[in-house]
Amino acid sequence: xxxxxxxxxxSLPRLLQGTLLTLELVALALVAGGLLSVPLAMxxxxxxxxxxxxxxxxxxxxxxxxxxxxxxxxxxGLAQFEVVRESIFWPIVREAYWSALIxxxxxxxxxTTEILRGAIQAVPHGEVEAARAMGMSGGTLYRRxxxxxxxxxxxxxxxNEIILMLKASALASTITLLDLTGxxxxxxxxxxxxxxxxxxxxxxxxxxxxxxxxxxxxLERRVLRFQQPRTA
Amino acid sequence: xPHRLTLTLLLVLFTGPLFAETLRIGTEGAYPPxxxxxxDGQVAGFDIDVARALCERMNAECTFVTQDWDGIIPGLLAxxxxxxxxxxxxxxxxxxxxxxxxxxxxxxxxxxxxxGAKIDTANxxxxxxxxxRATIAADHATELVGDxxxxxxxxxxxxxxxxxxxxxxxxxxxLPGYDWLQSPQGQGYAFVGDKIDIDDKIGIALRxxxxxxxxxxxxxxxxxxxxxxxxxINAKYFPFSIY
Numbered sequence: 001x002x003x004x005x006x007x008x009x010x011s012l013p014r015l016l017q018g019t020l021l022t023l024e025l026v027a028l029a030l031v032a033g034g035l036l037s038v039p040l041a042m043x044x045x046x047x048x049x050x051x052x053x054x055x056x057x058x059x060x061x062x063x064x065x066x067x068x069x070x071x072x073x074x075x076x077g078l079a080q081f082e083v084v085r086e087s088i089f090w091p092i093v094r095e096a097y098w099s100a101l102i103x104x105x106x107x108x109x110x111x112t113t114e115i116l117r118g119a120i121q122a123v124p125h126g127e128v129e130a131a132r133a134m135g136m137s138g139g140t141l142y143r144r145x146x147x148x149x150x151x152x153x154x155x156x157x158x159x160n161e162i163i164l165m166l167k168a169s170a171l172a173s174t175i176t177l178l179d180l181t182g183x184x185x186x187x188x189x190x191x192x193x194x195x196x197x198x199x200x201x202x203x204x205x206x207x208x209x210x211x212x213x214x215x216x217x218x219l220e221r222r223v224l225r226f227q228q229p230r231t232a
Numbered sequence: 233x234p235h236r237l238t239l240t241l242l243l244v245l246f247t248g249p250l251f252a253e254t255l256r257i258g259t260e261g262a263y264p265p266x267x268x269x270x271x272d273g274q275v276a277g278f279d280i281d282v283a284r285a286l287c288e289r290m291n292a293e294c295t296f297v298t299q300d301w302d303g304i305i306p307g308l309l310a311x312x313x314x315x316x317x318x319x320x321x322x323x324x325x326x327x328x329x330x331x332x333x334x335x336x337x338x339x340x341x342x343x344x345x346x347x348g349a350k351i352d353t354a355n356x357x358x359x360x361x362x363x364x365r366a367t368i369a370a371d372h373a374t375e376l377v378g379d380x381x382x383x384x385x386x387x388x389x390x391x392x393x394x395x396x397x398x399x400x401x402x403x404x405x406x407l408p409g410y411d412w413l414q415s416p417q418g419q420g421y422a423f424v425g426d427k428i429d430i431d432d433k434i435g436i437a438l439r440x441x442x443x444x445x446x447x448x449x450x451x452x453x454x455x456x457x458x459x460x461x462x463x464x465i466n467a468k469y470f471p472f473s474i475y
Contacts, residue, residue, distance in 0.1 A: 076392050076393070079392070079393070079396030079398065080392070080395070085396065085397065096382070174385055176393075185365060185366075186365065188302065189366030190325070192306075192326065192328070192329045194306050195306075
């Protein structure tokens with residue numbers, strides 16, 4: 001098959017414009033979801049069963065349903081209710097951008113909560129005991145010992161979550177947003193060259209993932225230095 | 233095993249013409265009243281009725297394949313089906329990728345808004361416009377407002393957002409728009425402004441080079457128009473002729 005290289009090149013500026021929106025959505029959702037996950041993960045390991053149940057219900061829903069369903073329920077579903085359309089939240093829910101951002105945040109927040117919960121539970125018990133012996137408790141213990149240690153344990157799994165989020169963000173195109181995938185589909189509607197345009201879009205996703213993977217490799221090498229085999 | 237495969241292939245090759253031809257027809261199934269999925273899970277609508285009438289006339293056995301709209305031409309080219317009967321407008325751009333039969337109906341564009349809404353049809357750019365992605369209506373909307381036009385995967389989603397007030401004006405093909413306005417969901421909405429004549433003819437898309445099939449479809453189309461079968465199907469859906 002002959003590829004239309006000229007069209008691929010011509011589509012690049014518009015696809016890069018879409019890439020900016022993809023990056024913006026993913027970056028903001030990761031930051032907000034990350035902030036959300038810290039207190040929730042701490043609640044998840046609480047000894048109080050009521051406090052534990054709350055974040056569990058949240059992560060169960062968001063990890064247990066497809067992101068596409070969550071997006072549709074939020075964007076098309078909520079808008080069907082008069083109450084929602086007349087509420088103060090409507091200016092936000094009305095916008096596809098905010099809908100996507102909120103759903104992405106809640107979705108990645110749920111996964112990050114569970115990643116962090118596992119990491120907190122994996123912090124070696126001896127270290128916690130040592131900290132307690134030094135007189136640390138509660139907030140200080142978490143701030144100085146548990147969380148810094150948990151972040152390092154969570155790092156490889158979290159790197160994976162970022163990549164998954166980047167790719168899942170393609171679903172933004174289903175609620176009219178012109179992210180990288182949305183832009184690609186709009187260009188395809190004009191050119192009828194799905195193979196060419198998706199090749200370019202795929203290459204851009206791949207390039208972004210490549211940067212992320214390598215960024216995380218460097219980060220892991222630095223913060224997990226203590227785990228590496230000693231060199232002579 | 234390879235022998236059995238060869239044998240099967242030979243059988244198919246030599247005995248094929250003895251049986252009625254099977255034609256796989258691609259359609260979308262999300263574009264009432266032309267093609268939709270009925271309560272029984274089967275495709276139904278004007279396109280489907282016309283396709284069945286054509287198949288009957290051609291003594292061909294027809295099976296229907298549903299495919300999302302923005303992948304419907306790629307699906308044809310990938311030989312997932314042999315013809316698209318899905319209310320596809322004949323355009324120069326599409327003609328570069330596929331061949332078309334003679335038109336089997338004509339369409340224009342219309343604007344739909346909430347009944348009584350103040351829509352400045354001379355200056356649509358100041359309203360939020362929406363349309364279904366990869367359609368003539370979408371082309372028209374993007375010509376007016378560029379990337380500000382909101383493009384939906386299906387016409388149903390566009391209606392939902394018109395109902396939610398996320399878009400003020402829906403640019404749509406007139407006939408499905410007419411059908412929606414008759415439905416319970418369409419109550420409280422109305423056409424605004426004039427019809428936009430875009431010289432839009434609807435044809436059946438085929439792979440380029442399938443000239444034999446094209447000629448047979450054209451002949452069958454002429455036959456069902458001449459003998460009144462077409463008019464009967466037309467009357468089932470619209471009180472006016474759409475040919």
